Amino acid sequence: MNKSISSAIRDDFPVLSRKVHGDRPLVYLDNAATSQKPEAVIAAVAGYYRRTNSNVHRGMHALAEEATGEYEAARRAVGDFLGAPDPAGVIFTRGTTESINLVAQSWGGSVLRPGDEILISVMEHHSNIVPWQLVAQRTGAVVKAVPLTPEGDLDLEVMDRLLSERTKLVSITQVSNALGTVNPVDTILAKAKAAGAKVLIDGAQSAPHMPVDVKAMGCDFFVCSGHKMCGPTGIGALIAPAELLEAMPPFLGGGEMIDQVTIEGSTWADLPYKFEAGTPNIAGAVGWGAAIAYLNTLGMEAVERRVHELVEDAADRLSQEPGVTLTAHPQVRGGAVSFWLDDIHPHDVAQLVDQSGVAIRAGHVCCQPLMKHLGRPAINRASYSFYNTKADTTSLLEALRTTRKLFGY
Numbered sequence: 001m002n003k004s005i006s007s008a009i010r011d012d013f014p015v016l017s018r019k020v021h022g023d024r025p026l027v028y029l030d031n032a033a034t035s036q037k038p039e040a041v042i043a044a045v046a047g048y049y050r051r052t053n054s055n056v057h058r059g060m061h062a063l064a065e066e067a068t069g070e071y072e073a074a075r076r077a078v079g080d081f082l083g084a085p086d087p088a089g090v091i092f093t094r095g096t097t098e099s100i101n102l103v104a105q106s107w108g109g110s111v112l113r114p115g116d117e118i119l120i121s122v123m124e125h126h127s128n129i130v131p132w133q134l135v136a137q138r139t140g141a142v143v144k145a146v147p148l149t150p151e152g153d154l155d156l157e158v159m160d161r162l163l164s165e166r167t168k169l170v171s172i173t174q175v176s177n178a179l180g181t182v183n184p185v186d187t188i189l190a191k192a193k194a195a196g197a198k199v200l201i202d203g204a205q206s207a208p209h210m211p212v213d214v215k216a217m218g219c220d221f222f223v224c225s226g227h228k229m230c231g232p233t234g235i236g237a238l239i240a241p242a243e244l245l246e247a248m249p250p251f252l253g254g255g256e257m258i259d260q261v262t263i264e265g266s267t268w269a270d271l272p273y274k275f276e277a278g279t280p281n282i283a284g285a286v287g288w289g290a291a292i293a294y295l296n297t298l299g300m301e302a303v304e305r306r307v308h309e310l311v312e313d314a315a316d317r318l319s320q321e322p323g324v325t326l327t328a329h330p331q332v333r334g335g336a337v338s339f340w341l342d343d344i345h346p347h348d349v350a351q352l353v354d355q356s357g358v359a360i361r362a363g364h365v366c367c368q369p370l371m372k373h374l375g376r377p378a379i380n381r382a383s384y385s386f387y388n389t390k391a392d393t394t395s396l397l398e399a400l401r402t403t404r405k406l407f408g409y
């Protein structure tokens with residue numbers, strides 16, 4: 001464990017050996033959108049459907065018991081991997097977006113009062129903006145945002161001024177999907193706690209690439225998505241202390257989440273089931289459990305070192321490349337580096353580099369307030385995983401040079 005990760009790791013990921021546009025080897029640099037899946041995860045999902053498929057927590061038969069066992073084992077794996085303070089406080093959701101909506105509607109909807117403030121930041125993904133706006137409309141609370149420095153870090157001095165006894169929640173991403181910035185969560189937590197606010201950390205872009213220990217971090221809510229960490233789509237988690245979740249009303253109503261139902265009213269199941277209405281994504285949870293077992297064999301310190309090395313190299317080489325301007329120079333960089341190529345529209349850039357087999361993202365990357373801050377409607381983004389190589393960056397740079405030539409630069 002904790003060995004350094006070599007390019008041999010690529011053999012674990014079937015899709016990485018495919019070609020696109022005829023004979024172009026795939027260079028996958030869109031990992032912030034979703035990661036690829038190792039054979040172990042694909043086999044776990046297929047194996048679950050082949051061998052075990054049944055509904056959970058209901059049937060009194062062998063398959064139902066096995067399915068329930070595998071689903072609950074996945075919950076324990078997720079909780080252990082992320083340092084959940086309490087196994088009952090690991091709620092399976094569809095992903096980061098649903099987890100944030102759960103907190104906004106359930107916690108926010110029951111606690112927020114007119115004039116209360118929710119503090120986010122200008123670099124947030126839409127899924128850490130819009131749910132707060134929805135609950136603010138319902139409750140009369142106000143959403144405020146910490147601005148950024150020119151380098152693309154949070155402006156912590158302004159954050160100090162924005163925090164007050166009106167601040168009920170600080171909800172901030174640990175790593176920006178758009179700029180790659182790694183935010184200082186310890187500092188954010190200390191400031192927010194001093195103001196008496198609860199803290200939600202959006203771990204969508206941190207959990208895939210670095211060790212996370214929610215208990216040591218000390219946040220109230222931690223959210224992430226399985227599909228960005230080698231697991232299947234449609235599964236994610238909300239992690240929170242049980243006593244906080246106990247005090248929150250249900251988010252969705254239906255089967256699984258009740259204790260007693262009468263036509264007049266209902267009572268709720270114990271945690272975590274109170275927040276898991278309906279048939280859950282059982283195969284997704286099993287696949288995520290397999291993804292976590294896979295990541296554990298690599299060791300998250302080794303994953304973090306590898307991604308850091310790849311992204312620092314990419315940021316260095318991109319910044320020296322004629323025509324390329326980086327969108328940010330953050331103090332610490334996570335898995336992504338974003339840029340502009342001269343004044344060529346980012347959509348054109350992404351489409352043209354795709355012709356060389358290089359998959360990057362273009363657009364507002366679900367961060368329109370950040371685009372407003374940057375003064376441009378869109379960016380290009382290359383985002384890395386531990387299975388990428390420096391040769392992938394070389395392919396990107398070559399494809400960018402071809403693109404510039406086509407545009408007459």
Ligand code: 7TS
Nearest residue numbers: 032033095096097125127173177204225
């Ligand atoms: N928060 C951050 C920081 C994200 O990067 C994303 C997804 C989400 C929340 C939402 O996650 P979901 O799994 O619920 O969709 N980010 C991206 C991206 O950068 N490109 O596609 C999805």
